[in-house]
Amino acid sequence: MKNRTIKVDYLARVEGEGALYIKIKNGEVDDVKLKIFEPPRFFEAFLRDRKYSEAPDITARICGICPIAYQMSAVNAIENAFGQVPGGQIRELRRLIYCGEWIESHTLHLYMLHAPDFLGYPDVVHMAKDFPEVVEKALKLKRIGNDIVKTIGGREIHPINVKVGGFYKVPQKKDLKQLREDLLWARDAAIDTVKFTSTLTFPDFEQDYEFVSLCHDIEYPFNEGRIKSNKGLDISVEEYDFNFIEEHVEYSHALHSRLRARDNYFLGPIARYNLNYDKLSPIVKQVASDLKLPREINNPFKSIIVRGLETLYACDEAIRIIDQYEKPDEPSIQINPIEATGNGASEAPRGMLYHRYRINEEGLIMDAKIVPPTSQNQKTIEKDLKHFIPSRVNLPEKELVLQCEQAVRNYDPCISCATHFLKLHVEKEN
Amino acid sequence: MDKNKFLILGIGNRFRSDDGAGVAVAEKIKKFEIDKFDVKIIDGEGTDIMESWKGYDNVIIIDAVQKNGSFGKIYEINACEEELQSDFFNYSSHAFGLAEAINVSRVINKLPKLLIVYGIEGQHFNFDTKLSAKIEKAVNKTAALIKEKYGK
Numbered sequence: 001m002k003n004r005t006i007k008v009d010y011l012a013r014v015e016g017e018g019a020l021y022i023k024i025k026n027g028e029v030d031d032v033k034l035k036i037f038e039p040p041r042f043f044e045a046f047l048r049d050r051k052y053s054e055a056p057d058i059t060a061r062i063c064g065i066c067p068i069a070y071q072m073s074a075v076n077a078i079e080n081a082f083g084q085v086p087g088g089q090i091r092e093l094r095r096l097i098y099c100g101e102w103i104e105s106h107t108l109h110l111y112m113l114h115a116p117d118f119l120g121y122p123d124v125v126h127m128a129k130d131f132p133e134v135v136e137k138a139l140k141l142k143r144i145g146n147d148i149v150k151t152i153g154g155r156e157i158h159p160i161n162v163k164v165g166g167f168y169k170v171p172q173k174k175d176l177k178q179l180r181e182d183l184l185w186a187r188d189a190a191i192d193t194v195k196f197t198s199t200l201t202f203p204d205f206e207q208d209y210e211f212v213s214l215c216h217d218i219e220y221p222f223n224e225g226r227i228k229s230n231k232g233l234d235i236s237v238e239e240y241d242f243n244f245i246e247e248h249v250e251y252s253h254a255l256h257s258r259l260r261a262r263d264n265y266f267l268g269p270i271a272r273y274n275l276n277y278d279k280l281s282p283i284v285k286q287v288a289s290d291l292k293l294p295r296e297i298n299n300p301f302k303s304i305i306v307r308g309l310e311t312l313y314a315c316d317e318a319i320r321i322i323d324q325y326e327k328p329d330e331p332s333i334q335i336n337p338i339e340a341t342g343n344g345a346s347e348a349p350r351g352m353l354y355h356r357y358r359i360n361e362e363g364l365i366m367d368a369k370i371v372p373p374t375s376q377n378q379k380t381i382e383k384d385l386k387h388f389i390p391s392r393v394n395l396p397e398k399e400l401v402l403q404c405e406q407a408v409r410n411y412d413p414c415i416s417c418a419t420h421f422l423k424l425h426v427e428k429e430n
Numbered sequence: 431m432d433k434n435k436f437l438i439l440g441i442g443n444r445f446r447s448d449d450g451a452g453v454a455v456a457e458k459i460k461k462f463e464i465d466k467f468d469v470k471i472i473d474g475e476g477t478d479i480m481e482s483w484k485g486y487d488n489v490i491i492i493d494a495v496q497k498n499g500s501f502g503k504i505y506e507i508n509a510c511e512e513e514l515q516s517d518f519f520n521y522s523s524h525a526f527g528l529a530e531a532i533n534v535s536r537v538i539n540k541l542p543k544l545l546i547v548y549g550i551e552g553q554h555f556n557f558d559t560k561l562s563a564k565i566e567k568a569v570n571k572t573a574a575l576i577k578e579k580y581g582k
Contacts, residue, residue, distance in 0.1 A: 064473050065475070108526060112526045113526065124530065124534060125533040125534050128537040128538055132537065132538045135534060135537075136540075143477065146477070146478070156478065157472070157473050158473075
């Protein structure tokens with residue numbers, strides 16, 4: 001069958017609602033559209049005329065899975081505007097809460113949404129019948145990520161303790177004691193996770209990607225760094241708008257991003273790993289080395305291994321932060337708003353999340369721009385499918401649909417963020 | 431944990447109109463101040479649901495559902511006896527939501543002894559803090575029903 005159309009009306013096991021449309025003409029892929037049809041959510045408009053201090057709580061509502069990323073990019077951008085950036089233990093607590101989000105988000109995606117693809121199960125419920133211990137361990141690991149977010153952020157979903165300048169309240173050293181105990185277990189569970197993922201079978205699919213990530217001089221990136229790529233991009237966060245452009249496509253409610261100088265790019269765990277391998281902690285490098293994982297990965301299906309490595313890093317980094325923690329005298333620095341524009345970025349589990357705010361002399365937000373990672377990865381997802389399908393074009397439709405969905409899930413797309421669930425439509429034309 | 435305790439778990443997003451039906455029922459039940467009821471409200475992410483019911487033998491969950499157009503219809507499911515269809519709760523943005531949490535828990539033997547799920551069929555799931563009139567009535571009816579059946 002040389003011509004056909006494949007439609008997935010609701011793509012399963014992704015956060016949010018979207019559809020996939022693939023048109024095959026004379027055996028060639030004629031068109032691929034990742035359709036994000038969830039209505040636009042207008043968060044950038046909601047933010048206008050609101051006080052700068054409301055941005056972390058408003059933007060946290062964009063996503064129940066990665067609210068910390070939204071809070072962090074918001075505070076980074078607003079503090080950048082005012083030229084006031086907290087350091088010391090406040091900075092460390094921000095890294096700690098981000099560790100919690102990476103652990104919970106990566107574990108959820110890795111075990112509940114992506115692993116069933118590799119093991120041949122339609123979902124985690126069927127997988128749990130054969131791997132009950134694995135699923136139980138995954139649930140406990142995710143729980144520990146949630147506990148970090150709850151301890152530092154006040155609650156697990158849409159935390160309420162993050163503010164511009166720091167936190168409303170900071171924990172006592174003793175408040176972190178139980179977390180540390182749990183994290184020792186979690187670190188071992190994360191090592192088992194990486195070993196588990198490394199035994200999976202991966203499609204032979206490597207592409208020449210432009211990987212983009214924040215890169216910090218001495219740390220694996222969460223909140224700070226320059227924006228770099230493997231193809232020469234090296235800019236400050238303030239230069240984001242000069243180097244990246246968002247474009248409307250008529251079939252998606254999420255804007256497509258591309259590099260002005262080139263084209264699509266790739267954000268997320270593999271990008272961070274490839275560009276920041278040296279900054280991983282010794283235990284992560286040791287596990288990667290023991291499993292003979294290359295220092296550069298170009299197969300997006302292997303993102304599941306890198307999510308495991310980043311979960312391990314987040315557990316290890318959280319232990320380091322807790323061990324060195326001393327309660328700061330003040331939970332936040334005094335903020336003095338000025339009329340200014342600020343840019344901020346941070347590394348959400350799915351990749352770099354950019355915020356920009358223009359604030360007036362009264363501290364009101366005049367204008368906001370938010371570019372989520374899924375929106376930035378859309379073009380790369382579509383390009384992957386264009387290259388992935390041709391050698392599989394004669395597969396039975398059900399199998400082809402499954403493999404295409406798996407390829408989309410490599411990116412852990414959070415469609416809710418990008419504007420919800422994927423629908424697949426493959427069309428073959430004679 | 432007292433074996434007579436019930437966890438009343440309201441699930442939903444009060445900012446998405448009728449998606450807040452489960453939350454509204456939980457809030458009404460909380461006002462009844464029934465000692466044997468512990469009331470919690472969460473947004474519906476699966477692992478949070480599983481964590482919430484830890485230690486409870488008796489769990490009542492209330493959530494909004496999207497079905498055939500009988501707005502305000504109340505569904506009662508004994509989740510210990512029947513499998514939940516994930517598309518019954520298909521308005522959820524969570525890839526691992528209520529149905530997955532219940533079905534995984536069944537497989538790994540982590541279901542509470544009693545687990546009843548009430549689904550209220552919603553009409554509007556857009557941005558609003560108000561419930562539709564039919565759903566408001568169904569919320570009151572469900573809260574009264576739970577009080578009557580399990581609150582004594």
